[in-house]
Amino acid sequence: MRHFLAALKIIQTNKQVLNDMSFLFNDNIRKMTGYTPGFQPDSARAIKLNTNENPYPPAPGVFEALKSISASEFRKYPPSTWKDFRRVAADLHGLDPQQIVCGNGGDELLTMIVRCCCDTHRPLAYPTPTYSLYPELAHIQNCPIIEVPWGPGMSIPDSLANSGATLTIICNPNAPTGTIISPDEIGDFAASYSGVLLIDEAYVDFAEENCLGLLKRYENIAILRSFSKGYSLAGMRFGYIMTSHLIASALMKVKDSYNVNIATQKAAVAALLDQDYFLDNVARIKNERQRITLALRNLGFEITDSHTNFILAKIEEPEAKYIHDQLAERDIYIRYFNLDGLRDKLRISVGTPAENDELLNGMVEILGK
Numbered sequence: 425m426r427h428f429l430a431a432l433k434i435i436q437t438n439k440q441v442l443n444d445m446s447f448l449f450n451d452n453i454r455k456m457t458g459y460t461p462g463f464q465p466d467s468a469r470a471i472k473l474n475t476n477e478n479p480y481p482p483a484p485g486v487f488e489a490l491k492s493i494s495a496s497e498f499r500k501y502p503p504s505t506w507k508d509f510r511r512v513a514a515d516l517h518g519l520d521p522q523q524i525v526c527g528n529g530g531d532e533l534l535t536m537i538v539r540c541c542c543d544t545h546r547p548l549a550y551p552t553p554t555y556s557l558y559p560e561l562a563h564i565q566n567c568p569i570i571e572v573p574w575g576p577g578m579s580i581p582d583s584l585a586n587s588g589a590t591l592t593i594i595c596n597p598n599a600p601t602g603t604i605i606s607p608d609e610i611g612d613f614a615a616s617y618s619g620v621l622l623i624d625e626a627y628v629d630f631a632e633e634n635c636l637g638l639l640k641r642y643e644n645i646a647i648l649r650s651f652s653k654g655y656s657l658a659g660m661r662f663g664y665i666m667t668s669h670l671i672a673s674a675l676m677k678v679k680d681s682y683n684v685n686i687a688t689q690k691a692a693v694a695a696l697l698d699q700d701y702f703l704d705n706v707a708r709i710k711n712e713r714q715r716i717t718l719a720l721r722n723l724g725f726e727i728t729d730s731h732t733n734f735i736l737a738k739i740e741e742p743e744a745k746y747i748h749d750q751l752a753e754r755d756i757y758i759r760y761f762n763l764d765g766l767r768d769k770l771r772i773s774v775g776t777p778a779e780n781d782e783l784l785n786g787m788v789e790i791l792g793k
C-alpha cells in the first residue's frame with residue numbers, strides 16, 4: 425500500500441509538471457486554438473458532405489501508377505523537385521517548370537508562403553469570411569493579421585491594396601461563400617498592390633474562369649491549386665503553386681527537402697494527364713450542384729450561385745445548427761461554422777446523385793415540408 429501511494433504521488437507530481445509545461449511554448453502558440461478540421465465519421469454508410477471531397481474515385485491511371493512503384497522507388501527518397509509533375513504541369517499550363525512548386529496538399533503550400541512573406545513586422549491580409557486556416561497560419565508565424573470584410577457584392581474591398589500587408593490571400597472562388605471574382609478585377613488589384621498576392625484557387629476546377637493568364641503580367645502573383653477537389657486525391661495530399669521565378673525561388677528555400685512522397689507524385693502525374701476523366705467528373709458535379717441548389721431554394725434556403733463543389737445555404741428558421749445536428753443523427757454530415765456571419769448558414773458539399781437525394785430527403789423531413 426505504501427509503495428502504491430508513493431507511486432501515485434510521483435504520477436500526480438509529473439502530471440502537474442506536464443500541466444505547467446505550457447510556459448515552454450511560444451506565446452503565440454499558447455494563445456492560439458488551432459484549425460478544426462471537418463468531422464471524419466467512422467461509419468462506412470455515412471453520407472459525408474462536410475469537407476468538400478470529390479464523391480467520385482480518382483482517374484483509373486492513378487491506380488496503375490501506384491501499382492507500378494518499384495521496391496527501389498519506395499526505398500529511396502522521392503524526387504525533391506517533383507521532376508515529372510513539374511514537366512507535365514508546365515506543358516499543360518504553358519509555363520517554365522521552375523515556376524511550379526509542389527506541396528503535400530494545398531495547406532502545406534499556404535504554410536510555406538506565409539513562412540516566406542510574414543513575420544512580426546510583415547502582416548497577412550485577406551478579405552473575410554474566407555478559409556478559416558489563414559488566421560491559424562498567421563498565429564503560428566506570429567504575424568499581424570489584417571482582416572477586411574468583402575466589398576459590396578463580394579468584391580475586393582477598396583482598402584485591401586493599401587493595408588500594408590506583405591502577403592494578401594484572395595480565395596477565388598471563395599470558401600465558404602462559393603462566390604467568384606473575375607480575373608480582371610484580381611489583375612487590377614495585383615497592379616495596385618505592392619506585396620505578394622496569393623490567389624487560392626483550390627476550388628477553381630468547378631469555375632468557368634481562372635487567373636492563370638495573370639501570371640504573364642504580374643510578378644507578384646502566386647496561384648495555388650489543390651488535387652483534393654477536382655482530381656479526387658484528398659487522401660494523397662497534393663497541391664501546387666504557379667508563380668514568378670522570384671517567388672518560386674523563395675518557396676524552394678523554405679520547403680522540406682522531400683516534401684511530397686513518391687506515391688503522391690506518381691498519382692498526381694497520372695491524374696493530371698487524364699484531362700478527359702477530370703473534365704467529365706467536374707461536369708457531373710456541376711450538374712448536381714445546379715440540381716441541389718434549385719431543390720434547396722424550393723425548400724426555403726437562400727443560396728448564391730456557387731462556383732465550387734459546395735454550396736452555402738442560408739436559412740432563418742429553424743436554426744442552421746439545428747438542421748446540421750438533425751442531419752448528423754441521420755448519418756448525413758454537412759458543415760456548420762460557429763463564426764460571425766456564418767451562424768445562419770450551412771456549407772454542403774456536392775455528392776453523388778444518390779447522396780444528394782438522401783440529403784434532400786433528410787431536409788424535407790427536418791423542415792416538415
Ligand SMILES: Cc1ncc(COP(=O)(O)O)c(C=O)c1O
Nearest residue numbers: 529530531555599626650652663
Ligand atoms: C480554400 C482552400 N484552400 C486550400 C485548401 C487546401 O486543400 P488541400 O490541402 O486538401 O490541398 C482547402 C481545403 O479544403 C481550401 O478549402
